[in-house]
Amino acid sequence: MTFPIGFDGILSGLLCGLVFGFALERAGFASGCKLTAQLRFQDWAVFNVMFTAILVCAVGLYVLRLAGLVDMEQVYIPTTYLWATALGGVGVGAGMAIGGYCPGTSVVGFMSGRIDGLVFFIGIIAGTWLFAGAYDFLLPMLEALPGPEAQTLSELAGVPDWVVLVALTAVAAIVGWFTARPKATA
Amino acid sequence: MSSIPGSSSCEVGAKPLWRPHAAGVLLGLGLLLTFVLTGHGLGGSGFTTALAAKSAQVVAPAATEANSYFGGMVEEGRNPLDAWITWQVIGVAFGALIGALSARRFKIQLDGPGALGKPGRIAMALVGGMVAGFGARISLGCTSGLGLSGAATLATAGFVFLGGFFISGAVFGLLTRRLWK
Numbered sequence: 001m002t003f004p005i006g007f008d009g010i011l012s013g014l015l016c017g018l019v020f021g022f023a024l025e026r027a028g029f030a031s032g033c034k035l036t037a038q039l040r041f042q043d044w045a046v047f048n049v050m051f052t053a054i055l056v057c058a059v060g061l062y063v064l065r066l067a068g069l070v071d072m073e074q075v076y077i078p079t080t081y082l083w084a085t086a087l088g089g090v091g092v093g094a095g096m097a098i099g100g101y102c103p104g105t106s107v108v109g110f111m112s113g114r115i116d117g118l119v120f121f122i123g124i125i126a127g128t129w130l131f132a133g134a135y136d137f138l139l140p141m142l143e144a145l146p147g148p149e150a151q152t153l154s155e156l157a158g159v160p161d162w163v164v165l166v167a168l169t170a171v172a173a174i175v176g177w178f179t180a181r182p183k184a185t186a
Numbered sequence: 187m188s189s190i191p192g193s194s195s196c197e198v199g200a201k202p203l204w205r206p207h208a209a210g211v212l213l214g215l216g217l218l219l220t221f222v223l224t225g226h227g228l229g230g231s232g233f234t235t236a237l238a239a240k241s242a243q244v245v246a247p248a249a250t251e252a253n254s255y256f257g258g259m260v261e262e263g264r265n266p267l268d269a270w271i272t273w274q275v276i277g278v279a280f281g282a283l284i285g286a287l288s289a290r291r292f293k294i295q296l297d298g299p300g301a302l303g304k305p306g307r308i309a310m311a312l313v314g315g316m317v318a319g320f321g322a323r324i325s326l327g328c329t330s331g332l333g334l335s336g337a338a339t340l341a342t343a344g345f346v347f348l349g350g351f352f353i354s355g356a357v358f359g360l361l362t363r364r365l366w367k
Contacts, residue, residue: 004225017277019216025285027209039359043194052210089350091321097358099314104230123315
């Protein structure tokens, strides 16, 4: 049997979402204050949680593929459109610094009782309407400078996947080591 | 003051949070589970886009069907909300609720930039949401779908997105730092 198994119905969505929402809550990502504290370099939880999760999943996929259990041809890998991918990140980063959340964490914030999470969520819907209105105007930029389809860092650098995984682990370990220490001043 | 080293002084409730690396391991395992079950990762803005298309159709059906972005999502009686991502976001909502209740962190409040009053907090949340929603459509994904899930497949796109996210977040984070006290 090889993965993915195409289990993508209601139960699958509920199950995967449940783990996702619970983990984000336990990380403290229901709090806009905590999320934006990363952007002010006062709190490294966003970086450490995200990087740890990326590594655990990436190493898991790598091992499963080596064991012949995962067919990476069946796994969705997004494609870079240099301007759009980078500028979209700029927008989501600015939105978090201003309003406290991103799309997923606004739901987590609201479900922990935060009204501002709901307001942020409504803002996302409004922002999506604005995008739809401006779509024809934006289209040339959205499709500009496409990278190779489903390109990975390993393909970009011309190295095996394990080299990228080791490099990412080193970055995560160094940042984690420096930021998981008590502050020098109280 | 939180007891976790390297964390901020934000109010997070009575019980302590998990350490970032522990929460990250659970999140990574959940993401891996999602990939092996479905072939794709976790998301957020896929749902808000479907909801935006559907709500636009309810308010202005003709204009929505004629719109070059929303049109394809609602044509021929299609319902964009009839998708895996809708159930995943419902799962996120329940997972977050269970998490908040079980740690006695559930509290109805208008959180946000502490230096601002209620109108200011609402305005910041609304504007921030609009900017993030617009941005996530430009990049075809948000922090979850592109940053987290994309990077976990080692996709260049995931890391390009995260670079833009953190650089812009840091710039706007410094500009707004006096408000978040």
